[in-house]
Every structure is written in C-alpha cells, then in structure tokens.
Amino acid sequence: MESPDLLRSCAVQETRLDTARIRAARRMIDPVFLDTPLYRCEALEPGLGCAVSIKLETANPVRSFKARGTEVVASRLVGNGPRAVVCASAGNLGQALAWSGRRRGLDVTVVASRFAPAAKLDRIRALDARLELVDGDFDMARERAAAIARHDGIRLVEDSLDIETCEGAATIGLELVDAAPPFDAVLIALGGGALATGIGHVLKESAPGAEVICVQPLGAPAMTHSWHRRRVVTTDSTDTIADGVAGRRPIPAVLDDLLLVADDAVLVKEASIIAGMRMLLDHAGLVVEPSAALGVAAVLEDRDRFAGRHVVTIVCGGNVDADAYHRWVGLTGR
Amino acid sequence: MESPDLLRSCAVQETRLDTARIRAARRMIDPVFLDTPLYRCEALEPGLGCAVSIKLETANPVRSFKARGTEVVASRLVGNGPRAVVCASAGNLGQALAWSGRRRGLDVTVVASRFAPAAKLDRIRALDARLELVDGDFDMARERAAAIARHDGIRLVEDSLDIETCEGAATIGLELVDAAPPFDAVLIALGGGALATGIGHVLKESAPGAEVICVQPLGAPAMTHSWHRRRVVTTDSTDTIADGVAGRRPIPAVLDDLLLVADDAVLVKEASIIAGMRMLLDHAGLVVEPSAALGVAAVLEDRDRFAGRHVVTIVCGGNVDADAYHRWVGLTGR
Numbered sequence: 258m259e260s261p262d263l264l265r266s267c268a269v270q271e272t273r274l275d276t277a278r279i280r281a282a283r284r285m286i287d288p289v290f291l292d293t294p295l296y297r298c299e300a301l302e303p304g305l306g307c308a309v310s311i312k313l314e315t316a317n318p319v320r321s322f323k324a325r326g327t328e329v330v331a332s333r334l335v336g337n338g339p340r341a342v343v344c345a346s347a348g349n350l351g352q353a354l355a356w357s358g359r360r361r362g363l364d365v366t367v368v369a370s371r372f373a374p375a376a377k378l379d380r381i382r383a384l385d386a387r388l389e390l391v392d393g394d395f396d397m398a399r400e401r402a403a404a405i406a407r408h409d410g411i412r413l414v415e416d417s418l419d420i421e422t423c424e425g426a427a428t429i430g431l432e433l434v435d436a437a438p439p440f441d442a443v444l445i446a447l448g449g450g451a452l453a454t455g456i457g458h459v460l461k462e463s464a465p466g467a468e469v470i471c472v473q474p475l476g477a478p479a480m481t482h483s484w485h486r487r488r489v490v491t492t493d494s495t496d497t498i499a500d501g502v503a504g505r506r507p508i509p510a511v512l513d514d515l516l517l518v519a520d521d522a523v524l525v526k527e528a529s530i531i532a533g534m535r536m537l538l539d540h541a542g543l544v545v546e547p548s549a550a551l552g553v554a555a556v557l558e559d560r561d562r563f564a565g566r567h568v569v570t571i572v573c574g575g576n577v578d579a580d581a582y583h584r585w586v587g588l589t590g591r
Numbered sequence: 592m593e594s595p596d597l598l599r600s601c602a603v604q605e606t607r608l609d610t611a612r613i614r615a616a617r618r619m620i621d622p623v624f625l626d627t628p629l630y631r632c633e634a635l636e637p638g639l640g641c642a643v644s645i646k647l648e649t650a651n652p653v654r655s656f657k658a659r660g661t662e663v664v665a666s667r668l669v670g671n672g673p674r675a676v677v678c679a680s681a682g683n684l685g686q687a688l689a690w691s692g693r694r695r696g697l698d699v700t701v702v703a704s705r706f707a708p709a710a711k712l713d714r715i716r717a718l719d720a721r722l723e724l725v726d727g728d729f730d731m732a733r734e735r736a737a738a739i740a741r742h743d744g745i746r747l748v749e750d751s752l753d754i755e756t757c758e759g760a761a762t763i764g765l766e767l768v769d770a771a772p773p774f775d776a777v778l779i780a781l782g783g784g785a786l787a788t789g790i791g792h793v794l795k796e797s798a799p800g801a802e803v804i805c806v807q808p809l810g811a812p813a814m815t816h817s818w819h820r821r822r823v824v825t826t827d828s829t830d831t832i833a834d835g836v837a838g839r840r841p842i843p844a845v846l847d848d849l850l851l852v853a854d855d856a857v858l859v860k861e862a863s864i865i866a867g868m869r870m871l872l873d874h875a876g877l878v879v880e881p882s883a884a885l886g887v888a889a890v891l892e893d894r895d896r897f898a899g900r901h902v903v904t905i906v907c908g909g910n911v912d913a914d915a916y917h918r919w920v921g922l923t924g925r
Contacts, residue, residue: 289630294650296623299717313650316628320876383633542654542909544876575876 272514273420274427274458282424283431285332290317290324291428295436295569300540305553306560308567310440311541312429315549315575319380321501322573323353326425326451330414331357333421340364344414345402347395347448347501348377349574350422354414355386366411368402370394374500374546374578394495396505417449417511426452430459433467433569440467441566444552446573447471447480447522448502450511456571457518471515471522472551474530477503481522483512498585499530501548501574529554535586537572544582546574606848608757608792616758617765619666621691624651624658625762629770629903634874639887640894642901644774645875646763649883649909653714655835656907657687660759660785664748665691667755674698678748679736681729681782681835682711683908684756688748689718700745702736704728708834708880708912728829730839751783751845760786764793767801767903774801775900778886780907781805781814781856782836784845790905791852805849805856806885808864811837815856817846832919833864835882835908863888869920871906880911881919 283291294313301309314322327350334342341364344354351367358365367381371390381388389405391397399415406413416422433443433456443460445453457469473481476497482490489512495503515522533550536557537543552570556563617625628647635643648656661684668676675698678688685701692699701715705724715722723739725731733749740747750756767777767790777794779787791803807815810831816824823846829837849856867884870891871877886904890897 289628292626294623294628296651299652300714311650315876316645316647316650317630318633380634538878539913542649542878542911544872544878577876579873 270517272454272458272517273510274423274455274514276459276462279424279427279431279459282329282421283428286325286328286425286428290328292432293317295432298541301536304536304540305556305563307556307563307565310567310569312433312569312571313543314429314571314573315543315545319349319352319356320575321349321353322426322429322452322571323349324356325428326422327353327357329421329425330354330419331361331363334363334412335361339410339412341409341411342366342414343368343402343405343409343411344416345369345395345398346416347503348373348381349501349576350416351381351386351388352377352384352576355381355384359385366405368398368405370398374576374581376578377576380576394505395503417451417454418508422451423455425455427455427459429571430456434459434463438567439464440569442468442470442563442568444470444472444555444568444570446502446548446551446571447473448504448548449508450480450515452571452573454511454514454518457515461518468520469518470555471519472555473502473522473524474499474551475524475526478524479505480507480512480515481524483507484515484519484522487516497547498527499547499551501546502551523555523559525551525554525558529557531585532557538586543572544575544577545572546577547585549573549575604851606788606792606851607754607844608761608789608848610793610796613758613761613765613793616663616755617762620659620662620759620762624662626766627651629766632875635870635887638870638874639890639897641890641897641899644901644903646767646903646905647877648763648905648907649877649879653683653687653690654909655683655687656760656763656786656905657683658690659762660756661687661691663755663759664688664753665695665697668697668746669695673744673746675743675745676700676748677702677736677739677743677745678750679703679729679732680750681837682707682715683835683910684750685715685720685722686711686718686910689715689720693719700739702732702739704732708910708915710912711910714910728839729837751785751788752842756785757789759789761789761793763905764790768793768797772901773798774903776802776804776897776902778804778806778889778902778904780836780882780885780905781807782838782882783842784814784849786905786907788845788848788852791849795852802854803852804889805853806889807836807856807858808833808885809858809860812858813839814841814846814849815858817841818849818853818856821850831881832861833881833885835880836885857889857893859885859888859892863891865919866891872920877906878909878911878916879906880908883907883909
C-alpha cells in the first residue's frame, strides 16, 4: 500500500486538467473549430533551418483558437445556470465568447481595453455582444469584468483560470498527438497560459518526447519570469505589439500547471515577432496577429537550438488591424 | 424494357465522373489535403450583401487544391506502369504533382510557361521536379509536355482531361454536401474545368438545390464562351492576372461534362478580381492568388443575384509572387 506522503506527492504532480474531460470537452465544440490544418511548410524552412509544421487556428469564424474554449464554456452554461456571462478579453476571447453565446441565446458582455485592435472590437460588436471599454490594459479589464459579474450576479469567464478555457485549448493537443510523423518540439504563444497548459498537459501525457516551449514577448514577460522563478512575478506595464498575450498578472493556479507541463519559456524581441509575421506572410501566405508569430520568432532568435529538428508552431490567431499590420510587415513603401 | 434510344439518351446525360470512384479516390489522398476548412466569414458579408462561406484549399503543403488530384494520379501510377510522369502546368498542378511524386519515388517533369509566377516555379524546383520552361503560354506548355511524353514514352498527366484530376477535385464536392447548413450556390474558378466538373458532378447528384456557378476572367473566356455556345471556342490569347485559369483551348470531353453540371458560367473584370483579393485580405485575413478571388469577384459584379442567399466560394490557391500581390492589392503607397 502506498503511503499518504507518496500519494500526496503524485497529486502535486498533476495539473488541473484531465484527458477524459478534455475528450468530453471536444464533443461540445462546434466542428468548425476542430481538426484544423496541420501541415509542413517547406517554404519557411530555408529561413528557419529546421523542419516546420503549422497548426493553423485562424481559418474559422472567429479567426483564433479561443472558440474551442468558449464553446465548452457556453455548452456547459446552457441549461445549467445563468444565461448571462461576462469576460475580460484582449479581443479574441471576447469575439469567441460572443460567437458561442449568440448561437445559444446567451447574453454576453465583453470588457476590453480601449487600446485593443479595432478589428477585434468591431467583430465583438458585430457578434451582438455588449462591449465595455476600459481606459487601461487587459488586467484592468479583468478587474472591471469581475466587478460586473459581482454586481450583476452573472457568470464571470476567466481566461486560463476557468478550466473550460484550458480544456478547449487542450483539444489542439489531442490533434497534435494524433499526427504523424511525430515532432520534436511545439512552440506555443504564452499569455494567460490556457493554450500552453492545455496543449502541454496532453503532450506530456501522450507524447512526452515532444518539447513544450512557451514563447512570450520581452515586452510582456510576467508569466515567463514567473515560470523561471517558480513563483508569480507581476510587472507594472507591458510594451509589445503582441496584444493577445500582454498580461501583467499571472494567475497562480495556471502557473502551477505550467510548471508541470512546460519544458521551457523564452522571451523574444519585437523585431523578431515582426520578422516572423513577415515570413509567415511571404513564405506561408498567412496573415497572422503578432501573438501567432511568437513561435517563428523563437526559432529566429535561437536557430542552433532547433537546427535539424521538426517543430510545430501554433498559429493561434489572425485578427489584426489592417493598417497596423501593413506597417509592421513593411508593405508600405516597398 | 427500356428502348435503346432511351438508354442512349440517359447515358448522354452522364458525366465521365462516378461518385463511387470519387469516394475511392478520396482514400488515395494524403489526409493533409482533405477535410479542409469550410466556414462562414461574416466579416466579408456587409461588403458582399449575402451570406458567405469559404472553402479553404490553401492551408496545405502546396497551397492549392491540386494535390487532391495528383495524389490520385500518383497513387494509381505506383506499382502500375511507368514511374516517370510529365505534366504541363500553370504552376499549381506542377507543384502538386512534384509533391505527390517525390514521396512515392516518381520521376516528375513539369512544363510551364516562363511567364508563370516565380513563386510557383521556385516551389516546383524545390520539390525536386525537373522543370522545363517554354517561351509561351500554358497551352504551349501543354503541347511541349505531350511531345515529351511521346518521345520519352512516359505518362502524360493532362489536367481536367485525366479523370483522376477531376476525381481529386470532386472530393471537395463530397465535403461540401456533408456540410450543414446547406447553401444556395457555389462559386468555382473555371480554368481547364476539373474543379468545376468535379465539384459540379457531386453537387448535381447529392445537393441538386445548390446552384453551380463557374467564374472566369473576361481576359481568358474560352471555356465560358464554349459553355454558352455548347461547342468548343478557342481564343488566340489571354490577358488576365489570374494565371491559374488562363487557358485558350478547352478540352471537348471536359466541356461536355461541364455542360451537364454547371448552372451558369460568368466572366468578371480584372478590377473585380483585384477587389476580391483585397477583400479576402482585409476581411478574411487570406492571401489568395487571383484565381481564388474569382468567386468574390462574381458576387461584386452581380450583388442583386446573390442578395440574401448563402454562397460558398472555393478559395482554390494561394501561390502568388509577393511583389505582384502587393502591387495588386495596393499595399504599397498606402
């Protein structure tokens, strides 16, 4: 019989996620968001020095992976509690929750920074959600959303903390481990952590040979610093074009999960993110938002690490303001 | 007992395609090319005045639908005849045949116009095919490919004439008829005709309520003129940026099939093709080649026809020269 101490020690090694629950979550997600393209992109490879596969999460009605999670949230809400929800969002979660809520008759409120990309805010409005803007950043939107939830007594959806958002993202992991041939590393944009902990959980369980590498901008390093120091580290501000991952206050429970499933967390420069966006445009024909170029940026900054290996990069979102995009990738004035 | 005349009359009403064979063809195709994204793109809808779904054929290793056909060609060749093949190509078929041939150890030769987009020619070379350029257009490349096949005694792959190329394209039709909700019309780029006859055959058999509309540039109207006059009409030249559909000499057998499955064939202006490319970039985040914007162009030119209906447009390819693309969509100088 195992000792209580040993049992406790094993329990500590488990994330909040559970693969059976992730498989159940998958069945709640509209198929339009599942089984997304996963393909080698050889045109990128001379520039990156390694084999590169793309997992494309932008070819769907909300142009990001976030609806995998909001489909689970909304499915579980229907017939099971309040029909009103509020979330804070950098833009993509709000759009996804608005999409998932609209088709189920939920009353969706999204709180976002007024500095979020207009393209994201416009889509949230177009999907019939109530949009409230705060005169601050994403973490201020989080505070405001929580206040609304308390005041109105409605469901607060907290990205990365709410297990549904992690389970939804984790369904990407299920699709990766089914892929052949196997790959050596997966590069995951790191923001709140749902994407990294979700995919990481599945990979560590089912494809432990694959290295799980989180990538964050140098200008928004809170979660990466937290992972390296094994405790929550906050920052006072962020300074990055990668609006989708620009958080200052990591969530402790998410960091705990990330410590169990990530093999590394690296920071990349803005110039590398832009170079990654340009490479994805010119060599893969993909318009991506900055957060979705973090994986390519990580390879560009450390070619030796990846030389000769096969990496998968999750192209997690494609919602950009056209003007900003054109400015970043240097199309004007060419 | 039916009279011989009636039997003959029924036989005349059948295309060269057969749905059981199309289903068998599907099993020969690498899954990376199958079950491509099909999704509503609401951001396009205010500008087009109708519900729009995209069938996206660019998120794969060759960035076009053509590998569906070359996978069938190459699969049937292996262990069954010569291991050398030659094709003429505007660029996408050659790239796809090179991809399908390389992984099966086939010896692939592609004949193309030296005026074809450099991006397409570069990818053909990168995939280890032998590339021969002719100092003329696609139809001159067809003649040269046929001459090579005769001289070397190797298999000539003729796009749209060879039934495998139509069966491969037809697998898109299988995926469309499985989709819910049903749609009212499908907009298909018309070049040699494999895509239109393939998808059209499946739709007419399994979703006869959907209108099959072929779209060709005014600058390369041979097949459209042929369809309207019910006989082959050739042209002396072409003048369009839509290099993927710029043929002058329709193939009689393909026209016969097209007459049975297409509800209409329309011609669009170059300016509409460019406007379509820009809309797909700005509102769908998709970099597409001109041929892939023909469907959007057709809606732009005849909004009343599509108002309030649900159309699917096949985004059939994304191989463009970056410089030309940027010039077309007007990114420089914004």
